[in-house]
Amino acid sequence: MSPGQVRGALGASGLIPGGTGARGYAVVDVEATGSSSRRHRVVELAVVLLDPALRTQGEFSTLVDPEGPVGPTHIHGIEAADLLAAPRFGQIAPRLLGLLRGRVLAGHNVGCDRAFLAAEYGRLGVTLPAVPEVCTMRLAERRLARTGGLSLRACAEAAGLPGWESHTALGDARTTARLLARCLPEGAAGAVEEAAAIEWPVLPCPAPAPARWVGRDALPRAVEGNDQGRRMVSYAGNGGA
Template identity: 50%
Template sequence: MLRTDDALGYAVIDVETTGLRPSRHDRVIEVGIVHLDPAGAITGEWTTLVNPERDLGPQHIHGITAADVRHAPAFGEIAGSVANLLRGRIVSAHNLPFDLRFVTHEFGRLGMTTPLSDDHGVCTMSWAAHFLPDAPRTLPGCCAMADIPLNGHHDALIDARAAAELLRHYITRTGTVTPWHHLFTIASKASWGQISDTGAAWVRRGVSAERDSHFLSRILDRMPRVTQPAADSYLALLDQALIDHHISASEADALVELASDLGLQRADAERLHLDYLTALAQAALADGVVTDAERQELHLVTTLLGLPPEHADQALEQASKETHPAIARFTLEPGDLVVFTGEMDGDRQTWEARARQAGYVPHSNITKKVRLLIAADPDSLSGKARKARSYGIPIVTPDSFARMITQVGRTSPRSK
């Protein structure tokens, strides 16, 4: 038997998934792993989102967004890292069979086998009957009984931490030798084979907010250059100041100082502010539609530039006259085909009934004849969403669709 001093310890794992059955194409979308030494002390933790290349399932439960997941690695890119984190350790989880079934299936999709087995791991849910006989089976219930905090349930790392604390609670109550001590020997001899580690970066929730620049900064990158060198310098500094949608006192001082250095008068600066706002409006109109968010940004910039509020709408009007003909608005007509995808608030049948009542025809698949896709997450990675984008079919949220069918003219915020 392997001595406790020689054992690596435990790897407590939790996965968030698109559903409950990997055999029905459900996938892992987040992994959390916590290491404990044989005595139960936490020695490390890791987590990442995983791109399943499909829709994310019940997002109202796990709270993971497609905007974040599109930055995440596929399981194949982290398989080597996961294998290395589990190798040589007793694997533990709350409802171990569930997590191992999904992890094993993900490796299997890559043509890889693993030594993972329910019999060779520690399920904190099963052992709760011994250590917490009055506790319910759920992770929150067991944690509450053991006085372990659990804030943020259904986040893989948070749940893995909670399960790790639960395992440590069990270890401290067993004395010197745990009932599963023999599993250290099995874990040390288990063969994982050669699974290469690609070194792919692991990605946490919230990555889209960190990596996706605000649309205002992207619009500014597309703004036409003003030919006068003085105007270029002033507008470049103005761009920089407005990236965070706020002009600080020091930024205001810098703009005043630069205007003075360039010999700009107040009237010159006001004209440049109007030029800037008009260019911003032109960029917003580049795709043929101004979203509510873009309009709100224009009004915010108008205020920051010290211009009267009506200048925002005037800039849009001027930009549309100068650079665009009348905008063709997207409309739905009676008999148009619409498709729903993802798990929404309310069942699919209810949404389809609402569509029929409004005169539209719910369809099961995306074809070129479909006019609109309604998705629980407009950034959805589902096959329907990808196909809709390739066909140029607009994608809206259920809330947006609900507004569309109640508005006169049934207009959408997206263009043809």
């Protein structure tokens, strides 16, 4: 779907109002082909939906065809052959907007994840709205004692959370959701209500039918012991270098 096709399909305003029923948090994690949201692409993403009480409502994940090199396989464990059936970002963009709409955006170093999503939507001619965000990395820094670092693994260990399939978008998003439940302070309802009222773009589903999201269930796990490289990707600033 080209930017022109997207803009044409959106109509006059291209927005739908908030308050359509979604409330809570969208915990996101992306794996990318590199550290720069301007130069690199999303190769896998996951969303864990939480209600305002931080109870899990649903989980969604897919590999994404970056339409180019897959980047650091030694970090994310994804090879080009794994993406033969994966959708392009434009094919999942409408459904992903529906998952994010009306919710507080959450992530571990959430600004990095948002930067990649904003860049991908920008390539389609769509601007993501400014929504309330919550960063578990910053929450853990303030609320957990002696984390031993700010990586997701270090923060999860400090919070007493069990192990998970790290270096995968869904594994990291699930752990981030658990860390959010452990660290989010009382009185966050205001952000939830604010997020629910924000107008979002609406995108048509790609013809002839929505693309199938393709998980990595059958793929080999990412190489263990690559935390240094993982930090380089995950903790790049907004937009990367």
